[in-house]
Amino acid sequence: xxxxxxxxxxxxxxxxxxxxxxxxxxxxxxxxxxxxxxxxxxxxxxxxxxxxxxxxxxxxxxxxxxxxxxxxxxxxxxxxxxxxxxxxxxxxxxxxxxxxxxxxxxxxxxxxxxxxxxxxxxxxxxxxxxxxxxxxxxxxxxxxxxxxxxxxxxxxxxxxxxxxxxxxxxxxxxxxxxxxxxxxxxxxxxxxxxxxxxxxxxxxxxxxxxxxxxxxxxxxxxxxxxxxxxxxxxxxxxxxxxxxxxxxxxxxxxxxxxxxxxxxxxxxxxxxxxxxxxxxxxxxxxxxxxxxxxxxxxxxxxxxxxxxxxxxxxxxxxxxxxxxxxxxxxxxxxxxxxxxxxxxxxxxxxxxxxxxxxxxxxxxxxxxxxxxx
Amino acid sequence: xxxxxxxxxxxxxxxxxxxxxxxxxxxxxxxxxxxxxxxxxxxxxxxxxxxxxxxxxxxxxxxxxxxxxxxxxxxxxxxxxxxxxxxxxxxxxxxxxxxxxxxxxxxxxxxxxxxxxxxxxxxxxxxxxxxxxxxxxxxxxxxxxxxxxxxxxxxxxxxxxxxxxxxxxxxxxxxxxxxxxxxxxxxxxxxxxxxxxxxxxxxxxxxxxxxxxxxxxxxxxxxxxxxxxxxxxxxxxxxxxxxxxxxxxxxxxxxxxxxxxxxxxxxxxxxxxxxxxxxxxxxxxxxxxxxxxxxxxxxxxxxxxxxxxxxxxxxxxxxxxxxxxxxxxxxxxxxxxxxxxxxxxxxxxxxxxxxxxxxxxxxxxxxxxxxxxxxxxxxxxxxxxxxxxxxxxxxxxxxxxxxxxxxxxxxxxxxxxxxxxxxxxxxxxxxxxxxxxxxxxxxxx
Numbered sequence: 036x037x038x039x040x041x042x043x044x045x046x047x048x049x050x051x052x053x054x055x056x057x058x059x060x061x062x063x064x065x066x067x068x069x070x071x072x073x074x075x076x077x078x079x080x081x082x083x084x085x086x087x088x089x090x091x092x093x094x095x096x097x098x099x100x101x102x103x104x105x106x107x108x109x110x111x112x113x114x115x116x117x118x119x120x121x122x123x124x125x126x127x128x129x130x131x132x133x134x135x136x137x138x139x140x141x142x143x144x145x146x147x148x149x150x151x152x153x154x155x156x157x158x159x160x161x162x163x164x165x166x167x168x169x170x171x172x173x174x175x176x177x178x179x180x181x182x183x184x185x186x187x188x189x190x191x192x193x194x195x196x197x198x199x200x201x202x203x204x205x206x207x208x209x210x211x212x213x214x215x216x217x218x219x220x221x222x223x224x225x226x227x228x229x230x231x232x233x234x235x236x237x238x239x240x241x242x243x244x245x246x247x248x249x250x251x252x253x254x255x256x257x258x259x260x261x262x263x264x265x266x267x268x269x270x271x272x273x274x275x276x277x278x279x280x281x282x283x284x285x286x287x288x289x290x291x292x293x294x295x296x297x298x299x300x301x302x303x304x305x306x307x308x309x310x311x312x313x314x315x316x317x318x319x320x321x322x323x324x325x326x327x328x329x330x331x332x333x334x335x336x337x338x339x340x341x342x343x344x345x346x347x348x349x350x351x352x353x354x355x356x357x358x359x360x361x362x363x364x365x366x367x368x369x370x371x372x373x374x375x376x377x378x379x380x381x382x383x384x385x386x387x388x389x390x391x392x393x394x395x396x397x398x399x400x401x402x403x404x405x406x407x408x
Numbered sequence: 409x410x411x412x413x414x415x416x417x418x419x420x421x422x423x424x425x426x427x428x429x430x431x432x433x434x435x436x437x438x439x440x441x442x443x444x445x446x447x448x449x450x451x452x453x454x455x456x457x458x459x460x461x462x463x464x465x466x467x468x469x470x471x472x473x474x475x476x477x478x479x480x481x482x483x484x485x486x487x488x489x490x491x492x493x494x495x496x497x498x499x500x501x502x503x504x505x506x507x508x509x510x511x512x513x514x515x516x517x518x519x520x521x522x523x524x525x526x527x528x529x530x531x532x533x534x535x536x537x538x539x540x541x542x543x544x545x546x547x548x549x550x551x552x553x554x555x556x557x558x559x560x561x562x563x564x565x566x567x568x569x570x571x572x573x574x575x576x577x578x579x580x581x582x583x584x585x586x587x588x589x590x591x592x593x594x595x596x597x598x599x600x601x602x603x604x605x606x607x608x609x610x611x612x613x614x615x616x617x618x619x620x621x622x623x624x625x626x627x628x629x630x631x632x633x634x635x636x637x638x639x640x641x642x643x644x645x646x647x648x649x650x651x652x653x654x655x656x657x658x659x660x661x662x663x664x665x666x667x668x669x670x671x672x673x674x675x676x677x678x679x680x681x682x683x684x685x686x687x688x689x690x691x692x693x694x695x696x697x698x699x700x701x702x703x704x705x706x707x708x709x710x711x712x713x714x715x716x717x718x719x720x721x722x723x724x725x726x727x728x729x730x731x732x733x734x735x736x737x738x739x740x741x742x743x744x745x746x747x748x749x750x751x752x753x754x755x756x757x758x759x760x761x762x763x764x765x766x767x768x769x770x771x772x773x774x775x776x777x778x779x780x781x782x783x784x785x786x787x788x789x790x791x792x793x794x795x796x797x798x799x800x801x802x803x804x805x806x807x808x809x810x811x812x813x814x815x816x817x818x819x820x821x822x823x824x825x826x827x828x829x830x831x832x833x834x835x836x837x838x839x840x841x842x843x844x845x846x847x848x849x850x851x852x853x
Contacts, residue, residue: 072689079693083701219424222836225778227786230828233804233813233821241813248814335725342696346786350808360697361790364704372701379694387692 058395065391069384076380077152081145084373091137098135102127157374162366163359172374175359180378182251183355187344189271190278195333198283202290203317209295217287224285229346232277236350239273246273249352274351278344282336290329297325326397334390341383415845422841431834435827439651442644451645455637455798462636466523466623470819471631471639483518485624488603490617498615508538508607512620516547517598521584524623525567527603529616531559536610543606544586547599552576552586559616583622631819633803634810642798643823649710649799650781650831657714657780661721662773666765668722669730670757673738683727690723696786703792710794713787717780726772733765740764771846775839778832785828800824 085091106112106124115123136144151157157172165175205214240248247253252266297303298321306316348357356375363371419425446454454461464487475481490496495511531538542554542565554573555565567573567582577585580593587596607616630639672683695717702716737743738761746756787793788801789808807813807820 068688069692072692075689076693076698080698080701083698084705222424222833222840225775225782225832225836226829227782229786229789230782230825233825236813237818237821241816241818338692342694343786345696345700346789349790360700364700364791367704369704372697372704376694376697376701379697380692383692383694 058392061395062392066388069388069391073380073384074149074153076384077377078145078149080373080376080380081148081152084369085141085145085148091141094135095132095137098131099128102131152373152377155374155377157370157377160363160371161368163363163368163371172370175371176356176374176378179354179356179359182353183344183348183357183382185267186271186274186278186348186353186355187341190275191337191340193275194279194283194286194336197279198286198290199322199329201283202287202294203322205287205291206294206298206321207313209291214291217284217291220284221288222285224282226281227343227346228278228281228340229343229350231281232274232347232350235273235277235280246270249350251354270353274347274353277347277351278340281343282340286332286336289332290325293325293328293332294321297321300324323397327394330390330394330397334387337386337390338383341379341386345379418845419841422845424837425841425845428834428836428838428841431830432838435647435651435831435834438644438827439648442648446641446644451641451798452796454641455645456796457635457637462632462638463528464619464621465632465636465638466625466627467632467636468634468817468820469523469623469625469627469632470817471629471823472626473629474626474819480519481517482520482625483516483522483622485627486514486516486522486622487619488512488514489619491619498609504610504612506609506614508609508616510605510607510616510618512603512605512618513600514620514622515600516587516596516622518596520625521587521596522622523583523625524621525583525586526621526623527565527567527605527618528621529557529559529563529565529605529618531561531563531614531616533559533561533609533614534611536614538610538614538616539608540616541606543604545602545604546586547597547601548590550590630823633806633820639803639820639823642803643800643827645798646800646803646824646827649794649797650784650828653710653714653784654777654781654831654835657717657721657783658773658776660714660718661724662726662769662776664718664722665724665726666730666762666769667757669727670734670761672727672731673734674753674757674761683723684731687723687727690720691725693720695720696783699787700790700792703787703790708792708795710784710797710799713784713792713794717783729772730765730769733768734761737761737764768846771839771842773839774835774842777839778835781831781835782828800828 102124106120106127112120112123132138136147155173155176159170160172160175163175164170165178167174167178169175201217205211205217208214236248239246247270249270251270252263253270257263257266300320303316303320306320311319344355345357345360347353348355349361352358356378359371360375362368363375442451464485466485469485470482472484490510490512495513496509498506498508500506527542529540538559539556540559541556544552544554546552552573553576554567555570557563557565567586570582573582574580574585580588587601589595589597603620605616605618609615628638628640630643632638668683672680698720699713699716703713706712743756743760746760751760784793784799785801785804788799789805791805791809793799793802793805801824803824804821807817807824810817810820812818812820
């Protein structure tokens, strides 16, 4: 049906639809693959969390304790003998275990857990609470998600933009002192962002006292919206710079190398011979074919930065998911830890998925517009 | 042979190789020194810190070498014991009545007050416990009565916590009041101080021993932490742990990945596609959160973590790189020849394919090491460090949890951080340079 429609269109439109169709098809396939990955990740998390029936034991113990208390304090059961009361209690425990399917083999139950995990329906946290007072894991995580996304998106956009401009600039000045400096500094990226963060705190908060040690807003939070935003920005500077500094040198180094490799292609010489301006050459013949490679390398950087951000947030007391993870670890709050693993799986998946779509859009081998650039 | 010569000539062109090697050599030396001077059990015992091991070292003291950079000299810890050449006189007054006087004399030439003062007394007696009265004599001749005690077999007199003494000193904390210069109460009076313990013994064979500790504000090569532990133990022992962890994790994941990639290419077909699918999944698994869960629910042992890291790294990003290399190797003539003479699959994979790409792999391997070293530190910072082993990451975690950056104990953070930087930089410098040497595409860039 779609095919016959396409064929009836003029040629340029046909190619356009064809391209769109391919992009959609690709997006769909990647989406399914990534979703399956998330499912596998969540399932793995559940297996780990439940390994050896560890979580089950805790739950059964909780049920027993709860029902024991309930029976002991029930006025209506006063006249029962001890024997009868105990039997009654055991029956209630058994019912509850059956209701929660705790008597079924784990392999079966794990799929129930998987569904609960995927929908983040993880019930109540054991100790933690959201700032609004809710104990539901979903609410706690939802409240923290925004802070993490703010920090991460700001620093990533900044990192990407600055790196590309800087790398292009260096590829033009290949061999200059600045270029050599960046090559020399590239190995510093072995240090993760939280590690850089410690030094930034030391310099700018402890010694100079210019910026706050951590947190997201001043305490108490400013009343007016503008002051609030300014306060957040002030608190954002250090953690965001930590992320940027930790990976900018190696990113610029790698990208500049890609640019250099691509600018030695014959068609670039050809374009130069044609007398095109260097900015046009850069945009059309160097940047365009390099972008897919760059996006792949950026995806890898992003993946490692996501995990690094867990500790970065801890170091900066940034009230995001990473800090939540750390708090949950310290309080041994199982549902919240499982919840954060799930949400990180989602975040990673979505990041990779978005980059995949961008990859297709910038890859010159997939034409969307029909008439070149 | 020629190849090695060429390689050496190439390496000379990159000073960063030499710099990297020097840093790595330093770490290896540090690790060897740690293993030789502090045996494993000893290190664990010291770091656990029970049994009053660290009784005589100060809390949160800076490293001694800080004194070289400041005009005001911070005090070091001064310990005087009655067992070691100290004025001790015992006289018999009557049958069953003796005096035993201990005079501790020490020179105090620092520009700051000590952080704490303690007197540890031990006594031997059958039934009647000895009495002591303790007095303090300043260099300018003032005298303070400190305390009168009836001694238990082991008695610790925490001078710093003696509020009665503090009142007698006009409200000043004892470690300040006892040392303060009357002309200028913000500075200690320099000179020879005397602590006199006059004991009364009521039995034949009864005796008193004492040791006086004036806790300093600088201690040892690396300072101490909130639990009085000497940081040198953890700084030294962090080196072998970090190197072992980094190397084993890198070797473990590289080798398994390499073999899998070789199998994928050699067998092709469904083996290849399954391995590629698994790689796609593993690539976006949240590694650190999964490690966190393992640490929480199973074991925080560093070796369990190592196993998990290797297991998660098997299908990691390396596998696609190796795969594309093997694809080229598979087409070369000598593989054809091996097939012709009837070599088995295993022989071709292990004897012909894998050795061929090992040189290309070295730089990657070297750059992987520090990322694992930092991963261990990351886990420790999250509070999931090995429960018994002292590591750099655990130092950072302790420092962070005790607000070292807020309270100005910078040495606590900077020393482990410095060693981590050396580890990271050493391997990264070497790796980056090797990458440029072995990777013809990057040569000269």
